[in-house]
Amino acid sequence: xxxxxxxxxxxxxxxxxxxxxxxxxxxxxxxxxxxxxxxxxxxxxxxxxxxxxxxxxxxxxxxxxxxxxxxxxxxxxxxxxxxxxxxxxxxxxxxxxxxxxxxxxxxxxxxxxxxxxxxxxxxxxxxxxxxxxxxxxxxxxxxxxxxxxxxxxxxxxxxxxxxxxxxxxxxxxxxxxxxxxxxxxxxxxxxxxxxxxxxxxxxxxxxxxxxxxxxxxxxxxxxxxxxxxxxxxxxxxxxxxxxxxxxxxxxxxxxxxxxxxxxxxxxxxxxxxxxxxxxxxxxxxxxxxxxxxxxxxxxxxxxxxxxxxxxxxxxxxxxxxxxxxxxxxxxxxxxxxxxxxxxxxxxxxxxxxxxxxxxxxxxxxxxxxxxxxxxxxxxxxxxxxxxxxxxxxxxxxxxxxx
Numbered sequence: 494x495x496x497x498x499x500x501x502x503x504x505x506x507x508x509x510x511x512x513x514x515x516x517x518x519x520x521x522x523x524x525x526x527x528x529x530x531x532x533x534x535x536x537x538x539x540x541x542x543x544x545x546x547x548x549x550x551x552x553x554x555x556x557x558x559x560x561x562x563x564x565x566x567x568x569x570x571x572x573x574x575x576x577x578x579x580x581x582x583x584x585x586x587x588x589x590x591x592x593x594x595x596x597x598x599x600x601x602x603x604x605x606x607x608x609x610x611x612x613x614x615x616x617x618x619x620x621x622x623x624x625x626x627x628x629x630x631x632x633x634x635x636x637x638x639x640x641x642x643x644x645x646x647x648x649x650x651x652x653x654x655x656x657x658x659x660x661x662x663x664x665x666x667x668x669x670x671x672x673x674x675x676x677x678x679x680x681x682x683x684x685x686x687x688x689x690x691x692x693x694x695x696x697x698x699x700x701x702x703x704x705x706x707x708x709x710x711x712x713x714x715x716x717x718x719x720x721x722x723x724x725x726x727x728x729x730x731x732x733x734x735x736x737x738x739x740x741x742x743x744x745x746x747x748x749x750x751x752x753x754x755x756x757x758x759x760x761x762x763x764x765x766x767x768x769x770x771x772x773x774x775x776x777x778x779x780x781x782x783x784x785x786x787x788x789x790x791x792x793x794x795x796x797x798x799x800x801x802x803x804x805x806x807x808x809x810x811x812x813x814x815x816x817x818x819x820x821x822x823x824x825x826x827x828x829x830x831x832x833x834x835x836x837x838x839x840x841x842x843x844x845x846x847x848x849x850x851x852x853x854x855x856x857x858x859x860x861x862x863x864x865x866x867x868x869x870x871x872x873x874x875x876x877x878x879x880x881x882x883x884x885x886x887x888x889x890x891x892x893x894x895x
Contacts, residue, residue, distance in 0.1 A: 523836035527887050528599060530839050531823070533847060534854055534880065538593075541852035551575075552853070554860060554867045561851040566601045569612035573877040575601065575620035579627060582881040584887070591627060598624050598633075605640040611657045613644045614676030619877065622682060628862050634686055641683030641692050644676065650697045651725040653702035655695070657717075663749030667722040667856045670733075671707060671714055671745045674752025681759040688853065693759070700756040704768055706730060707749060712771040713741035714749045715790070719844045734861050740793035744806040744859075746776050750876075757820060769817050770825075776810055777830050784828070787835040790859035790868075801868050804843050805858040805875035812882035815889065828889070835882055855879055 504859040541552065541879050550563040551571040564571055578594035581673045598620040605617060625633040647655045651666065655677075657670040666794045677696040684693035706727050706849025715730040715738075735742030755768035756762075779792040794800035818827035838855060839845060845856055853871030 495810075501631040513741055523833045525832060525835045525838055525883070525886055527584070527883050530844065530854075530883060531581070533844065534577075534581055534876075535585055535587070536847045537845070537850075537852045538578065540848060541595060542854070549600045551597065552851075552873050554559070554853075554872050555851060555870045566604050566616070567607070569610065569615055570873055571604070572598075572616040572618075572620035573873040576623050577873070577875050579620075579623035580877070580884055583878065583884055594624060602636060605636050606643055608643055608646050609659055611644065611647055611655055611673050611676055613640045614679035615874075616640075618676075618679040618682060622679065637679065638683050638687055639724065641680050644679060645692060645695055648699070649725075650698075652720045652722060653725065654699045654718075654720070656722075665717065665719040666728060667720040668722065669699075669703060669718045671703075671716055671752070674703060674748060674756065677752070678755055678759075681755075689746055696756070697760055697762075700760075700765060702752070704753070704764065708768070708771065712775045714745050714772065716742050716745045734863060736791040736794050736863075738866055740791050740806055741775070741779070742789075743776075743779075743788040743803050745807065746772055746779075746792070747806040747810035747813065747818050750776060750817065754813050754817045754820070758816070759828050766820055769813070770821055773810070773817055773827055773830075776876045777826060780807075780830075780834075785840075786833050787837055787843065787857070790862050801859045801862065802857045803859040804855045805860075805872045805878065806837060807838060808855065808875050808878035808882060809839075812878045812885060813836050815849055815882060832881065832886065835879075835886060838879055 509895055545563065549565070551566065551568065551574050552561060553564045553568060553570045554562045556562045557892035575594055578590055578597060582594055589813045601616060601620055604613065613834040616646045619638060619820040621633045621636045624630065625637060644655065649656060652667055654669045654714060655673060657668045657673045677699060680692040680696040684690050700782040707714050709715070716732040716734055718727060719731065720726065721728055731738045732740055732742050742819065749772035750769055753772060755764045757765035775778060780786045780788050787802050787804060789797050811834040814827040814831040818825055821827060843855055843857055845854060850856055850871050853873065854876040857869055858872040859869065859871055
């Protein structure tokens with residue numbers, strides 16, 4: 494099979510390839526070829542937009558037959574592609590990308606009033622929020638504020654948290670999943686945009702409740718916390734998308750790194766910084782056992798090293814650790830670890846060749862292995878956190894994340 498390589502200078506490509514091989518000490522520092530990856534992303538997404546011009550449909554992954562899986566705005570992943578286009582606008586500086594990002598953002602408008610999901614942050618903050626940061630469009634601000642008001646309706650003060658899923662009511666009375674930490678960013682943003690501290694109070698309360706129960710003793714994470722909605726008592730802690738209830742689902746651990754880091758940014762409460770560092774340290778303990786640092790879908794999967802990888806977990810963790818490295822005590826390992834992950838993701842093993850992979854950027858992600866869904870497949874949110882991490886890496890010296 495012909496190997497596809499980025500169009501890099503020979504010296505740069507050699508350094509990057511060398512990173513993935515065993516090197517005599519001192520080892521070469523990993524290289525993240527940002528400009529080449531941005532060019533690849535522009536080619537992939539331009540080709541996607543020519544092939545699929547309908548902005549009411551949003552790419553998610555592959556179907557079982559290998560065809561592309563597109564969704565409506567109602568799907569929890571619908572906001573990521575617009576977010577990808579906004580990040581590509583930042584990374585490339587090309588004026589065509591904000592126009593295209595706006596087109597895929599504005600078809601998500603109806604979701605601001607949907608009360609049956611906790612994922613309004615993923616859907617609207619990653620699209621309208623990114624767009625507002627660039628354009629300051631007042632209509633985007635209105636959508637974000639309405640979305641926050643809608644999301645706040647899912648908050649139960651007795652539990653002290655926002656309800657995650659409505660499905661499987663016969664299994665979970667009041668589920669709170671680790672992914673939900675990321676949706677809190679919408680609430681923090683709404684308080685800053687409106688001056689109404691109610692939203693930030695809900696977000697801080699949810700994060701504090703989550704932190705009480707999210708970690709095991711070794712600082713691996715549970716996926717689902719199940720509460721009694723009347724008494725507010727924790728009933729069970731399980732790992733729905735992981736291998737077993739006592740295993741650690743890799744993307745869940747990445748969500749914890751990213752989520753607690755973001756909550757620390759917004760609150761400056763040191764307990765959330767400590768939580769983010771604990772989550773990151775466990776993640777790094779596990780990925781240090783893997784030569785290219787890209788995690789298996791579950792750190793306790795019984796078929797390692799033949800288990801599927803999860804590039805989406807790697808990308809989210811890398812983006813979170815780049816921010817975490819700004820807040821953690823000096824000489825922390827997080828920037829270097831994030832750089833190593835990004836270097837691996839930028840290699841042909843994970844970064845798709847132009848015109849392949851249904852125009853997604855990254856290969857080898859895992860959506861829901863227990864359900865045999867989106868296994869060893871592209872995922873749109875893997876691309877999102879990869880592009881975000883590249884932007885954070887490129888702008889690290891000047892980056893102000895507060």
